Amino acid sequence: MSSLASRFAGGRDYLAACTLGLPSRATVRAVRDDLDSAASGRPDVAAASRAVEDARAAYARLVHSPVSHVAIGSQTSVMTSLIAASVPDGAEVLCPEGDFASLVAPFAHAARGVRLRTVPLDDLADAICPDTWLVAFSLVQSATGEVADAAGIAAAAARAGARTLCDLTQAAGWLPVDATLFDATVCHAYKWLCCPRGVGFLTVTPEFARILRPVHAGWYSGDDPWSSCYGTGGTLAPDARRFDVSPAWQAFVGAAPALEMFADADITDLYAHTTGLAARFRAGLGLPEPQRPSAIVTWPDATGDALARLTARGVTASGRAGRARVAFHVFNDEGDVDRALRALGTIAPAAAAPALSYSI
Incomplete structure (x- = not known):
């Protein structure tokens, strides 16, 4: 230890x-060095961009996801709203009672007749029905610390033909997790992963990604971000990077060593x-x-x-x-x-x- x-x-x-x-000593050192370089008139954007990809790769290892399934984000609610925007009109989304608002609120306010239903966490798997389009839940509940029966929920959703979204924010970093159990996961890394605030990740399977609309598409969503800075942004990335948002560079500079530390542990x-x-x-x-x-x-x-x-x-x-x-x-x-x-x-x-x- x-x-x-x-x-x-x-x-x-x-x-x-x-x-x-x-923050770990390595994170503090990385952020200080980056600030010192910028203050001296030598901001290193190339190094910050490399830190983004190092962080993405380390997170993928940590949650056992192919790196091509990982998009970068900054806030759980924003990443969740990407999925909420693609829920079919009138479809049902099932969530645990009292789950964290950043996971639940985007569906509650999706409009278009989207129906949000909540049940106690222990009843979640049994509550999935043929009308359920998506089951969204935190693997570890913020308010109580309860750990969800992830395997049971995923299996019940598969039987009913429902999609799954799991929030790993209170789990990744101390609990072994496998993002491939779910159609999508979200995680803000400033808690158990000890990253600067503003670093988040979305994992999404290729099958689910095909029905999601990249409503947050920007210059960083392009296959080559540096050639998609203007106009419509050109061709989007062919993998989960199409859901990337512009990274908070300094935050990712500090995140890369923290995520590598936990991925190696x-x-x-x-x-x-x-x-x-x-x-x-x-x-x-x-x-x-x-x-x-x-x-x-x-x-x-x-x-x-x-x-x-x-x-x-x-x-x-x-x-x-x-x-x-x-x-x-x-x-x-x-x-x-x-x-x-x-x-x-x-x-x-x-x-x-x-x-x-x-x-x-």
């Missing part, structure tokens, strides 16, 4: 990767580390283990008292939907767990969880 954790300058008592990931060890810390924390609070292990722990906190106690003791956490929320990532260890429990007035039982040791 220490070799990967050492790539971060901080992280002690920071339990909010589900809100905002911390042993995700199985990272999963064991993060969920092990979360299990230790749940045991200390007497919370039940979820059906599927999660690196995010939430519990009722309608008054905000728990969050206030954590904050007063220097622990960075978050509150969402009337619940306190903590998250454990690569830069956290058992000490973070136990200090958070002490801040909440709970002494971690010695037998709550075994000592954790991983080779990340």
